[in-house]
Amino acid sequence: MHTDEREVELSDGARVGYGDLVLAPGMEEDLDAVPGLAGAMTAGWSLTAHLESQAPAVWDAVEGMSRGRVVFTLPPEPSPCGGTALKPLFLACDEWRRRGVLNDLDVHLVTPFTGVLGLPFVDDRLEAQLGELGVSVHRESTVASVDHRQRTVTVDGPTPTVLDAVDRAFVVPPYRGQGWLAPLAREEASGQIDVDPETMAHRSAPRVWSLGDAAALDTRPSGGALRRQVEVLADNIARSRLGQPLRCYDGYTIVPVTLDRRRLLLAEFDRTGTQAPTTRLVDLSVPRRALWLFDRYVEPLLYFRALLRGRLVP
Template identity: 30%
Template sequence: MPGSHTIVIVGGGAAGIATAASLLKRRSGLDIAIIEPADTHAYQPGWTMVGGGIFKPEVTRRSMASVMPKAVTWIRQAAKSFQPEANEVTLEGGSIVRYEALVVAPGIRLAWEKIEGLEDTLGKNGVTSNYRYDLAPYTWELVQKLRSGRAIFTQPPMPIKCAGAPQKAMYLSCDHWLRAGVLRDIDVEFCNAGGVLFGVADYVPALMGYIEKYGVDLSLGHTLVSVDGPAQEAVFMTDEGEVSREFDMLHVVPPQVAPQFLSDSPLAAESGFTDVDQHTLRHNRYDNVYGLGDAGSMPNAKTAAAVRKQSPVVAVNVLQQLDGHGPRAGYDGYGSCPLTVERGKIVLAEFGYGGKLMPSFPEWIIDGTKPQRLSWMLKADVLPWIYWNGMLKGREWLAGPGGLIAQ
């Protein structure tokens, strides 16, 4: 219920739930409230697998009530504004929630509207996206039906969540077409707004091997600006001006921005995201405010794996704050992009700040720079189980105390 709580967490996604669970594991009996209006919780990394025909969509979603820690007060409303000088959050309904410590984790907003014509044609006319629960099955439907023509996969400017997902969709689609014997009749193009295939150079050679294997036309510096669904035409902005492409299938990844109520608030950095120290995850101006997950200003890859490492850091430092001490835990920028390059093999990209490689396993077990079967087993079988049964319950397997300055 609205009122006063020791710790208030804005957001019931991976970051919010995992942080609450980590806090309660360290100190049971804490008075924690989570502000979250949604009634379902999704394992979003699974949507790539849905779009590739590997997972059923239902396995990626559960009721919010089933993942919400039992000891937490669940405020089923949306946050509207922050008043950090008064230690208050105002809800959409107008009521006020007060806190001693605040954790900001509302996620990132998919800005579909920034691409002209896109919202009118999503889910039809061959236009799809694995970035939405209800559209990922349509991706698989299109992949199965396409026997010839042109398939375009797009990637917008950074930041986006799971920077590998745009090309994961492409690789799994190409693998299916190759196995079905129709890839030679399909022109595949990857239109990436960025200037490189992947931001960490060590993984590029393996990925380029698959670009060549599948015969993908790699178009860098191409930003999708409009879609005409009925005409099946997409327009991209390049350094040379606008170019148009006809398509039979178009997989779109939308531009992504901070939620408006956050970017309009005193907590926002210039980017619109929560202005936090990239190591302690404490706000740069308000000592009792912390931020993590996709809404944080840290220059890390926005992935669930990053949240798995960040939530114990925030839990330790929030408790330090409540006890009158400074932060003692640090996040090292770890993120992971398991790049599904074919059905049964993954390039397991794991890296931290500055693109430093941060493998979880010795090279003789998993060499993350090469496509491997064991990495696929980790992605398909192990990580979803760890997410639901570990991370969301405060069990910090494969997570802590890595990155902590001290315990």
Template identity: 40%
Template sequence: MTPATATPPHHQVLIVGGGTAGITVAARLRRAGIREITLLEPSETHWYQPLWTLVGGGQAPLRAALRTEADVIPPGVRWLRERAAAVDPVARTVTTASGRVLSYGRLVLAPGLQLDWDGVPGLAKALGHGGVTSNYRADLAPLTWEMIRRMRRGTAVFTMPSGPVKCGGAPQKIAYLAADYWRKRGVLDAIRTVLVIPEPVLFKVPVFSRALEETARRYGIEVRLRSELTHLDGAAREAVITDHTDGSTETLRYDLLHAVPPQRAPEWLADGPLADPESPYGYVKADRETLQHPDFPQVFVLGDVANLPTSKTGAAIRKQAPVVVANLLAGLRGRPAAARYDGYTSCPLVTARHKMLLAEFDYDLRPAPSIPLLDTTRERTDMWFLKRYGLPRLYFNGMLKGRA
């Protein structure tokens, strides 16, 4: 038999992606007694990305967010250090970038999303120098802090793109951290701060939107709603902002620009049979409750790549993973999928050094607080310490171990 016609190796459970979602599901499956688990992940590093905002704000070292991939993969899980390149849900196979074909019984898709730095003309070329930075790249988060720390006067612009993005609060959290630092240094009045948001409000949940509006007023931040960065001239230090209500444009000359790129599903998924035709960004179709693909029930989808009407956060994954595992196990045992995800997500909204709101809500944008007796709709110091120290510990020692 030639390699071209050989039967591909079979994997009872194949997980694509070794980030938060993939590792959490693998750990839970192992704790449930599943032995044949294969993880497809090319990276040798694993990042706790929610900490990058605090790195950019000068409140945490980058090393605190880093582990090796080998350190977080659960014992007994087979790790293939390759990148997925295609999926055939009819044949139940995944093809890797090297051409290897893998057969699966159950497939868990958790590859994360793709940062489209070229989605804004001029951004990719300007990134990392001339006052342009982004906390959405690990190597640039320390640069963000250096730029903030050195700034004494001028114009600082913070932008967010249209469409679903990971950690939707991060684009504005760094603006508040910067403004708070400048206020404490006595230079805030000499710095024009502009926050560009494509949404009609600062936050979709009204109680938190009102709190953030007050935060922006406190710092004197100029908020541009329904607006977006559409072109960047790095040499001239000019950013073109488009108002989506009437199509008008404004050119801002900046001294510091923190840009968040447009985001979409990896191309091999966006162009493949599992993508949701309703998603212009190529995210994968998934039942919003069972997290199974409606057309291929052997495929489970969670994390940033899933086209679900909720924010793309690690907190959402913490609630999605148990549902995926329960329904996957039910399928292996010949039972119907009974577990349900209600859309819970959480966004820690840092508003100052040692101050934070904790926004928790569900599919219907109803507040869904998980900490009894604490009003997390107002700025709290204890919530900041939770983000800086408690949540990373919960992540590495709880979620990634399948315990939380």
């Protein structure tokens, strides 16, 4: 990056000039942040659906279990839609209950939040579901280390715990900004790009903007947040060229949570964690069959045929 000259250097050494530069490269997993995790994943004892290379093996592992101890985790923020890591847990428990083996499994969830997601308007429903399934929840906690040889997961939190005799550990790794963005990053924000969280303009590099997971927007990253971010950012680029006041992004984001094979809820909130519904006609934070059907059949069509082609309607 050569922001003083307004140029981007490519991998072959060539430089490309820009008038405005928008950065949206996403984040990368940081396996080394959890001692033992890389080795455990190589051994296949630890898996996560958050990594494309491992996603197919997660369900194979779930189907192969009928007893023992299993650990699921929610990653610390910032993480690419970290709340969706509840989906493998809920679907696994639904499968085990359907097969009649859930009572033979000791299921644990490690979450960094005071509640399940740290969102009061959905946590009560999620707590009730986890209680019904018999899941032990370790709140305000993160995975400090794993050892696939000893089959242990060390949990760091208000009550440090070592879970032993773990048959499977579905651990979502921490994430951080990509290394090549370091000159534009805010280190205390896990390497995310140092932008004003309201305008998405870089704090020190003129005409540089960022959105998505890589941007330090002080909200929880999610693909569903991009629609609002793109609208505000596109308008702000035009406004900055005209010398007009910039619009503010309120941190709106959304986390879809699948509770079983039939129901899904949508948690919509701003950067303060306050519920920010996009419709008043129905409460989308209530688990519904219709939301599951929308997410399963309609959302993929919208994503691939509209969103990825730039057809973003405010």
